[in-house]
Amino acid sequence: MSQLPLLSILTFTPLIGAILLLFVNKNSHGVLRTIAMAVTVVTFVLSLPLVMGYNAAGTDIGGFQFMEKVPWIAAGPFQMNYHLGVDGISLWLVMLTTFIMPIAILSTYTAVEEKVKEYMICLLLLEVGMIGTFVAIDLFLFYIYWEVMLIPMYFMIGIWGGKNRIYAAVKFFIYTMVGSLLMLVALIVLYFKAGGGDFSILRFWDLQLDPATQIWMFLAFALAFAIKVPMFPLHTWLPDAHTEAPTAGSVILAAVMLKCGTYGYVRFAMPLFPDASAQFTPLIATLSVIGIVYASLVAMVQQDVKKLVAYSSVAHLGFVMLGVYALNTQGVTGGMLQMLNHGVSTGALFLIVGFIYERRHTRQISDFGGLAKQMPIFATIFMIVTFSSIGLPGTNGFVGEFLVLMGAFESSLRWYAIIATTGVILSAVYMLWMFQRVMFGELNNPKNQVLKDLNAREIAIMLPLIFLIFFMGVYPRPFIDSMAPSIERLIKQSKGKQQVAALAAPVVAAPEGAAAPALPEGHVAVPALPEGHVAVPAAAPALPEGHVAVPASHESK
Amino acid sequence: MESIFFLVVAAVAVISSILVVTCKNPINSALSLVMTFFCLATFYVMLDAPFLAATQVIVYAGAIMVLIIFVIMLLNVKAESGKRGAHAKTAGSVIGLFVLFQTVWFLMRGSMTGARGTIDKAQIVSYGHVELIGRELFTTFLLPFEITSLLLLAAIVGAVILAKKKI
């Protein structure tokens, strides 16, 4: 505790930047941009010690490190703490956020010419919200940051968006708000179930809730996060929001904000309500798989590049959800990696769409064609990013996708995994078709014949992303290794508690203590699990009932 | 004697108040309001609050009303071309009457409660009203008093911003 409150510094550096921007003349765009850029770069540099200082093998409370805890609000029975910390799961999401922000800001240098000051302030506030969401341990604090994130994005879409921006912004806002209000209600219920005290997730994790409560509260949390992810029937806000949002907005929305949904599942919905989560696994897996196939098919027929990329996001996040719900090491690791990959690749794709939009002020695929001849550098970068999104081995997309599918295949979700694997084919179809129509063919549109290739700034934007695409594809070990202990813990929480509940109802005394020594030999213990499913060839259809039975035999307290 | 004086001044106050509302020309309204303020200052004296009476005259009649008249002159506001619709007038009057009725009813029913203090006429005479008020302001109500300064500051800034050429 005596060390520097790194996480607070990280969270509030952008806020300080935003306040600083208030005192700058709104017409001196250069100064505004430079300050915003500098602030985000500083934030990124400040976040580097997190990676260096993070000790994956650490045995901290709940696996959280860089913990900060300050009493904040004490209103009668309610105690909210300003409680921050990162573990292997949130660490990389924080890094992703701080990494993407300078890129997003650099991309706005020519894209946004109006209300630059407000735009930059919005971006910086957004960063505050995003970092806060990932580092908050106190659920109340988490909720606040969760909402803080919403507002700047609403304005970014609503003010700097495209033609149909108001519709998109309101849709985005209402969709998200509906979910988060339900989450707030569930949060309060959870608090009372825990019998007062503070809102720390560490405390809530240890709760033993009865199955009926779990189901309702899981539904509330899951809905909030499912909207954010977005999962299949709740995804329609995303294409609209993406198409209307300015480039930086799309980049951040895709790269970071969608991750808040999946992060929510991993951090809250699954470990808090393991029984309910297990019970709904078939549903969520089904929705994920539908999302993958559905979004791919819909992406295939899109005429708007940005919309296509937006739908591809839905498909990619379907993979994430499938992996996370496989609930084994490979699946969850793959899901987490896929979250980062999606942030990098889809972020890059949106930037690319932004580049051509800035040049041609259209995003219709049919308006392009043959750009590869006119813009060779752009073509190369676009191609690399496209293949990363498709998940070609050697690029980042592959590692995540592969682990997700492998994990799902090894778990009870085998049949889902097989269907999801068709996404591998479909993603190639829609991405390549789009790439071909935009970049290949005759350069016969006179407006396209005068296009300029990427300038130094734009190349500078893309280079870090390209580097990451290859780095994460060739050497993903640092990411996987630092996540691993947290992921094991998550699996233990989401699975262990439910097993304890089902098998040894009388021996509730020391569920943590009993499970903890088993962890080092976790690798030996895990193989035992798939075997149970091997026994039943038609595992997937039979499984839901199996899980339904679990909560029934469970006695709380 | 005192009650007769009270009645006279009260009558003047009520009549001038009514004039504030009924006069078509805002200047006349303003002047009537000044009259009302003077009457109120008189009551304050009768209630052994000479300092407030003075403040009333200085701040209200002296500062605020001058400002209002100044604005009326500046904007060259003409007499109202017409009242609002008749029913608006009636409705307003009815609501006013209701307010009056309710207040009076309330007064009839109620009895006076509240923290009784020790300040009586003798004390006011011996210490002086200014000193008593001053002591209260700078001891018990020091913080609110200081905050009022902030309020005034905000008002100044607000007024300056609002009255700027370009908004």
Add this chain to the structure above:
Amino acid sequence: MFEYVWLIPLFPLIGVVINGLFGKKIKNETVIGGIAAGAVFGSFLVACGILFQLLSLPGEERHFEKTIFTWISSGNFKADIGFLIDPLSCLMLMVVTGIGFLIHLYSIGYMHGEEGFYRYFTYLNLFTFSMLLLVSGNNMLLMFVGWEGVGLCSYLLIGYYFHKKSAGDAGKKAFVMNRIGDFGFLLGLFTLYWYLGGTHNVWTINFRELASHADLIVPGAITTTVALCFFLGATGKSAQIPLYTWLPDAMEGPTPVSALIHAATMVTAGVYMIARMNFIYIKSPTALLVIACVGAATALFAATIGTAQNDIKRVLAYSTVSQLGYMFLAMGVGAFGAGVFHLMTHAFFKACLFLGSGSVIHAMHHALHHEHSDADPQDMRNMGALKAKMPVTFATFLLATIAIAGIPGFAGFFSKDEILWQAFSNPHHGSANMLLWGAGAVAAGLTAFYMFRLVFMTFFGKTRLSDKAFHHLHESPWVITVPLVCLAFLSVVGGWIGVPKVLGEVLGGMPNYFEHYLEPVFAYSTNYMLHGGHGAEHAHSIAMEWGLMGVSVLIACGGIALAWALYIVAPGFPEKFVSTFPVLHRAVYNKWYIDEIYDFAFVNPCKACGNFLWKGFDVVVVDGIVNGVASVVRGISGLLRHLQTGMVHNYAFSMALGVVVIVGVYLFR
């Protein structure tokens, strides 16, 4: 030398980096081409060194693994970046680097003056890198990396002339078809991993570890599933029914690319994979039968299409599909060594044929260019009598054609005959053997026919060019002809390292070096078949083997004779034939309408489905519900809105009224 195996893929990768990043600045074609070809040549030298070291070891010690670093490690799953050297991978390394080098050399001449010269060589090196990774990776995932990498390069190189829509389409088609195969590959990998891990706690994807646990793989439904899933991957990559349609379209790419990727190396990856995993396939008779049938069917089917094509490269493309069918036939009958042998000889003669056709096209292009003619330089109907003008090309082309036709003494004969014999005599498929042999033999006849048709139409007869254009025809430069000669030489003598036993005995006890060389790789399968395989081996007499050999030679000669009769003796007959059976010809010419059927059955429904889901489901149902809720709220608030008049005094009224009411309630309650 083994320790330096990582240099083999590294050299081309360096070539990619140099040419990719600085190629545009270098501009000098010789330098760019030199770097690219030199990189591959470096790999070739290292591969040679490894081969010699390997040969110096006794048979059972001929394997080596070199792990560079752990790539992915998650839970019980671990995948290394590591290389495996054994006779099979070493052979593949030799083929890829050797032929790759010749084709790089050839490309310098062929691609001279093309826009994006550096781009071409970057892709070509990248391809070589991926292919080397594929054949030398020590685990399935690394193989998959190469597997996808070559698919990517294939996409890039097919779409090299990206301004042509057909090229872009072909590239996309190739990639997507390959992806369908990859789908199978992944599923196979998952199933195998889960099967071995779940039932025997063997969590590995390393080839040697898998092979050492091969006994754990027992015949059964899961083994068959694994085998068939991997085979699906192979059909995509190696252009077998049903996923073969991309290969003919892939001829949109530059000709050397067709030679390297779509004839010699990449398309044989499927064969390599099955050979690599022979210990799985041998456990599943069902999968073997499927592979044999698909292989035989493809060999026959593609050969029929090949007879009616007029585009010189398309004929070769269908020929490639057909020959790949042979290789799979070999795999399907458990003759893994024979399949790999054919893979190698095919690489020689088919690369030679493609490069030869490239030389022809190159010359035709220049000739037609001089005349400003729009005629297609690849159409055989525009050619004829080129043998006088292009003697080297003609000679090498003819040798390779003889080799592919299966004339005794040439490379193709040995490998093809071995496959046919194995198809006839293998112990796996019982009565289906006759059928498999029959299909193979007919396909061999057809192959001889269409290949000689190609030769006769191109090099013999009278020219169909104008005099001026014909005058401008000339032989290609040395960078083009030298590789041709090398490859032709290999096509002639390459078969002698794998002389069949019966023939070898006649020739004074000449051993089958090739089979012997690959023995360690397939040892497990051979043993398995001998001990408790599927029934005892049928006894086949040597006379039978001689007889079948004679039949296949006769069939080949018959095909050649037919071609000679139809295209030299009676050149008018084909037209007459076409007009007699127009429907048949149209069907064959249009490739049996397979593309159209696929479009109708898969592509269009997918698009329609996507459109429906988007416009029907997304917009109408989901958004309809959302917007419906919104409109209801809006409707209600529209009613309530009338209360808000927007006039300040009305609000004042409401306020006063409110106060009165509240106070009233308080007072009079």
Add this chain to the structure above:
Amino acid sequence: MLAIDNYLILSAIMFAIGTVGVLTKRNAIVIFMCIELMLNAVNLTFIAFSRYLGNLDGQVFVFFVMTVAAAEAAVGLALMIALYKNRESIDVEDVNLMKL
């Protein structure tokens, strides 16, 4: 000393008159003056109570009310000037941007 009721009823009458003014006048300045009238009526109540309870709190409160009134006058009149500049009128019926 007079009974407190006298003051209170007087104050009530003045307050009601002020209310009527606010509700019936159109001229923003006059409305503003009526509000001042209402404030003063309340002030009278405060002082009366203060006196009769022998407690100075009410008088201090009056002091604050005056401050608020002064601040209000400054801002309110500035608003009116701004309004007049934009609309050439200070009639509240002309302030109708929010009108349906």
